[in-house]
Amino acid sequence: MENGTVLLVDDEQGLLDLLAFTLRKFGIPNLLTATTAHEALEIIARHDVSLIVLDVMLPDGDGFDVCRRIRMITEAPVLFLTAKNQDIHKITGFELGADDYITKPFNPTEVAARVQVHLRRMAKLQTLSKAVYDFGHFKLNKQSGQLFVQGREVSCAPMEFLLLAFFCEHPNFIFTVSELYAKVWRPYQEGDEKTVVIHISRIRKKIEPDPGRPQFLVNMKGLGYKLVKKARNVQ
Known part of the structure; x- marks a missing residue:
């Protein structure tokens, strides 16, 4: 997987060339590039892509919409590459299933390090x-990377799976948002603690009978979150 195929999507050919050069220096040789949303989606449909670096502003579409469509095809990590750095844009990206957010201007070695x-x-x-x-x-199967809800397999993005797996490993223990960020996110990537809450919301939509009234992944007011081992009255 460390040598998996990486797709770089940006309408600036010079930037694509720079990123490709830097990634190869980091030992990531398997690269594909696209300059439009249409081209990117065609590549993802045809190839087994392990990770996608995606510009938000593309000539034929919005990167957020592209990410939404990507999530219908693959759960490969998506790293947004954009000049937009407002919190609302970051939140939108994470809610759509993005895994990381890199703002321009950037150091290409930082992008390569995050991809790695x-x-x-x-x-x-x-x-x-x-x-x-x-x-x-x-039910969560760590070996196969699968989540089943009422016997039906439910797709789960990588950070959602890692966060839920962490909760499953520590049932009935309370963790603050900062603790969850340190335990689940920090070993793999830099980010924002707000993404923890967003991912918890996304997990609830998948595992809870009623996400508005969670019975498994509950908030202990003023303390943090915990995964309840035995929820009551689950329909």
């Missing part, structure tokens, strides 16, 4: 222990 870390994280996901966590209503 995400590829290593994906490789670790594939070599996790054989533990299966069964909470009745949902």
Whole structure:
């Protein structure tokens, strides 16, 4: 997985060339490039892409819309590359399933380092222990990287899976947002603690019978979050 194929999407050919050169120096040789949203989606449909670096502003579409469509095809990590640095844009990206956010101007070696870390994280996901966590209503299989809700497989983005796996490993323990960020995010990437809350919301939509009234992944007011081992009255 560390040598997986990386897709670079940006309408500036010079920037693509610079990123490709830097990534190869970091030992990431398998690269594909696209300068439009249409070209990017065609490549993703045809190739087994391990990670996508995606510019938000493309000549034929919005990167956020492209990310939404990517998530219908693959759960490969998406790293947004954009000049937009407002919190609302970051939140929008994370809600759509992005895994990281890099603002322009940037150091290409930083982008390469983040790509390398995400590829290593994906490789670790594939070599996790054989533990299966069964909470009745949902089941998480660490070895296969699968989440099942009421017996039906539900797609799960990499950071969602790692966060839920962490909760499953520590049922009924309370963790603050900063602790969750340090334990789950910090080993793999830099980011914002707000992304923890966003990912918890996304997980709830997948595992809770009623996400508005969570029974499994609950908030302990003033303390943090915990995953309840035995939820009551699950339909």
